[in-house]
Amino acid sequence: SVDLCKLAGLKPVSVICEIMKEDGSMARRGDKFLSDFALKHNLKTLYVSDLISYRLENESLLKMFCQEEREFLKHQTKCYTFLDHQQKNHYAFKFKGAKTHDLAPLVRFHPIKEDFDFLTTDAFEVFFKALEYLKREGGYLIFMNTHSEQNNIVKDFGIGALVLKNLGIKDFRLLSSCEDRQYKALSGFGLKLVETISL
Numbered sequence: 001s002v003d004l005c006k007l008a009g010l011k012p013v014s015v016i017c018e019i020m021k022e023d024g025s026m027a028r029r030g031d032k033f034l035s036d037f038a039l040k041h042n043l044k045t046l047y048v049s050d051l052i053s054y055r056l057e058n059e060s061l062l063k064m065f066c067q068e069e070r071e072f073l074k075h076q077t078k079c080y081t082f083l084d085h086q087q088k089n090h091y092a093f094k095f096k097g098a099k100t101h102d103l104a105p106l107v108r109f110h111p112i113k114e115d116f117d118f119l120t121t122d123a124f125e126v127f128f129k130a131l132e133y134l135k136r137e138g139g140y141l142i143f144m145n146t147h148s149e150q151n152n153i154v155k156d157f158g159i160g161a162l163v164l165k166n167l168g169i170k171d172f173r174l175l176s177s178c179e180d181r182q183y184k185a186l187s188g189f190g191l192k193l194v195e196t197i198s199l
Helices: 002-007 032-040 048-058 116-120 122-137 150-166
Strands: 062-072 075-084 089-095 106-111 139-144 171-176 192-198
Touching: 002 048, 048 150, 062 089, 062 150, 075 150, 089 150, 106 122, 106 150, 122 139, 122 171, 139 150
Parallel strands: 106 139, 106 171, 171 192
Antiparallel strands: 062 075, 075 089, 089 139
16 A cells, blocks of 8 residues: 555555455455445455556566575585565575476575574474485575574565566475465466465
C-alpha cells in the first residue's frame, strides 16, 4: 500500500482494510465476492503480483556485479555477488551435484547473521542439512543481507526472488524448515515453486 502511494506521487502513508465476506471469512484473491464488490463500488482491483511486475519492469532494484569460482566449506562453488538499491551485498553460491536438476534447481535462502545465537540454535543444524542436500544434488545457497530473524524471512523473500530472477531461474525446489510456509506473489517475479523439501 505504501508502494502504491509512492508510485502515485503521494506521501507514503496508507491504511489497509480487510474485506470480509458474508460468512465472516476474509475475501481472498480469486473470490467472486471480491470482483462483485469492486464492480458494485466502482473500485479497481490490483494484486501484489501486479505491483511487483510493474516495479521490476521500471526499476533496477538489484544487479549482479561479480561472479567467480570460490571454495565454500571445502566444496567448489560458483559465487555470484549482487548489489541492491540500498547498497547491500547479497550472495548466491551455485553447487554442482551428482543429481543436478537444471530445470528446477534446489534453493535454500539464508539471512546473513552477525550474532552468536545462530551457532546455538536449531537454525545451525538446518543450515548444514541444507548444505548436504546441495552438495549431493546441486543447487543454490542464497545469503540475503537483511539481518532478519529466521521467522521473518518471508518479508525478505523479495530479495531472494530478485536473485533467482537475475540468475535466470524460473522454476525451483525450495529447501525449507517450515513446510507449510506460504510465499505469496511469486508470479510477479516470474517464479514457480514446484516443490518444498522439509529439512
